Amino acid sequence: MRQQDWIPGEARAAAVERKLRAGEALFRLGDKTMGLWEVIAGRVRLARVARAGREIVLHVAGAGETLAEASLFSPHYHCDAIASTSATARLYPKREVLAVFERNPDAARMFAAALAHQVMDLRTRIEQRNIRSARERVRHFLALNAVAGGGTVELRGTLKDVAAEIGLTHEAFYRALAALERSRQIRRSRGKITLLNRV
């Protein structure tokens, strides 16, 4: 989801950027919540430290993703946010965001709508992960993303990126694509994949 869609302009105006080196913390569990973060570049992981020092990763956010939406409604952060690479993040101050929601119900509604949409999207991705077979998973992904394009999927990023997105090694992904193409279930052409009407 593009965050720009729902972060209200007033809050965006108040945003502050911060640069991080790999390993540096954006915030830590228990810190007072400053607001909502958007990752501009690099990767930031959300994690908790379990007993015995083990780290439990909750999520890894890449460029364009937001972090800690729930922190808007909580006084303290519930986990650590640590840069996995050198990274840039943008803070939308909680006070401003909430103030906008208060005086502008439409903004609040758009926020809720965006979250609801994200819930849908995440559930779909979980469903996808339940599919073990690489070929089936790829088909699921393609069918899902072809809805708009009349059977054609425009790939965002490289095939490697897509492979990571759907939770396959790039080798497995290439092989699945090759197999689907051999059996004439798809056709490929630089950056695009077309689903053929069969099976």
Next chain:
Amino acid sequence: MRQQDWIPGEARAAAVERKLRAGEALFRLGDKTMGLWEVIAGRVRLARVARAGREIVLHVAGAGETLAEASLFSPHYHCDAIASTSATARLYPKREVLAVFERNPDAARMFAAALAHQVMDLRTRIEQRNIRSARERVRHFLALNAVAGGGTVELRGTLKDVAAEIGLTHEAFYRALAALERSRQIRRSRGKITLLNRV
């Protein structure tokens, strides 16, 4: 998440129950949105029908889960909802829910907070699915759920249920538990699992 937590009382008063036989549709893609559904019993799947008649499952909701939160903000449903078993669902009419949000910002905020929380939760589950090793995945699950109980996890439902929840066959789950117990990383006692301080 317990839906009762955030569905406003006024909206709950207006709720309507509906019973479904397996295979019957709760709603279909393109139908005018009536509101938000909660599954009371049985299982309901959200799916789209792709070209060539294949069904793409987006999500399977069990008892206690809500369906179609996003429909509150959309005039039409974006997928089909079909009972996988005989099922009961409860409708919270869109008009009432939105009206409550309109005149009660607190309710709206609780709704947004609940959604934000759900987003967190789902992301965590996706992260979990990225862990291939059964043993590691089980450890991740346990560490995650033990946070509250000081190292002890109270299992909701049967071990089979838990296995399904974390995306393992029950056999693999049993074996992983047995292995963790053998290596003294956990201790088990009817319905509870205790994480031991090691590794």
Next chain:
DNA sequence: CGGCGTTTTGAGAGAGCTCAACATCGGTGG
């Protein structure tokens, strides 16, 4: 042309899935 990242294909191993058998437990009815 040289270097780097993506794309592609090959071979092997490991791990989870599947199928199967059996144990255990709780409930039901004789």
Next chain:
DNA sequence: CCACCGATGTTGAGCTCTCTCAAAACGCCG
């Protein structure tokens, strides 16, 4: 109280499929 039954829990063996490690072709850019 005991036999029966179904569902959960448990363990075994084999197989399939993906992951991992490797190597090479390809494309792009300086």
